[in-house]
Amino acid sequence: MSGLLPIADGIISALTEHGLHVRGVAHFPDGQGGPALSDGRQALSVVLIGNIGGSLWETFSDWREKCWDRGGTDPLDTWSKEVIGEIAGRSGATAYYPSDQPYQPFQQWAMKAEGLRASPLGILIHPQYGLWHGYRGALGFAEDVTEERVPPDDIDICGQCPDKPCLSTCPATAVFLDRFDVARCRFHLVTTEGKAGCMSSGCLARTACPVGSMYRYPEAQLRFHMEALRLPAG
Ligand code: B12
Structure with missing residues (x-):
């Protein structure tokens, strides 16, 4: 991504060393x-920050290894806040994080x-x-x-997909053309089949x-995100 003014340009290089x-x-x-x-004004622009494929996994894992508590309860959130919070402080921006409540509309911003x-x-x-990308934070600016x-281009990738394997592969039948049934998915994940399938090797759907399969997350990252769903004992 280019075309940022100097105020935000330095953000790119600061992020790269962290795999963001x-x-x-x-x-x-x-x-x-x-x-x-943070000063009460409304943001005029919001710079979205995230991972592309497994880009953050090595840096994040190295950081985690060095933490006495392995980063605590929500290590990826803690790491993201350390990295992005520092950049926000330097650039005079307000930082937002996807897991902080009230939830900011990260997906609407990305659209x-x-x-x-x-x-x-x-x-x-x-x-x-x-499907191999996510958001770790965003920086709001008054300018x-x-x-x-x-x-941005507006391409209907899923609409053009001839086979739609996501719909037929989900072992929980939780994926529909127009909705994702979160409850069905979660119910399946605590079953023996769910533990051996999606929980150990990432969401099968x-x-x-077929899009961007070379960006699939490494196995350890896939398991990490599934475990982060914090399912009830089953
Ligand atoms: C709560 C939440 C969940 C809940 C339920 C979602 C729901 N029913 O709304 C649970 C815990 C189930 C969940 C699961 C997952 N989530 Co989630 N989730 C969120 C979170 C923290 C808040 C959603 C929200 O309410 N936003 C507030 C509204 C106002 O914002 P919005 O942009 O309008 O919200 C959109 C979503 O609500 C979306 N939506 C509605 N229903 C669902 C259901 C699912 C499963 C997802 C992913 C999105 C989604 O529709 C809105 C579109 O406008 C967002 C981060 C964020 N701040 O948005 C991540 C987020 C949407 N999740 C994300 C991901 C990746 C996942 C998982 C795939 C994680 C994983 N395990 O690998 C799973 C999917 C299930 C699976 N099979 O593994 C990513 C999506 C990235 C992307 N490329 O789009 C986000 C943006 C987090 C991030 N750090 O990047 N998630």
């Missing part, structure tokens, strides 16, 4: 619909920034990275931080998607 990437900029002309900044659409799994699908705005 700028994942587009959402604009809110006149602050309409933008999140509140605005990159023109992405939701897949039947609820995860946004990217033309290159498929427009882009040099030029290129309208996500893996069945």
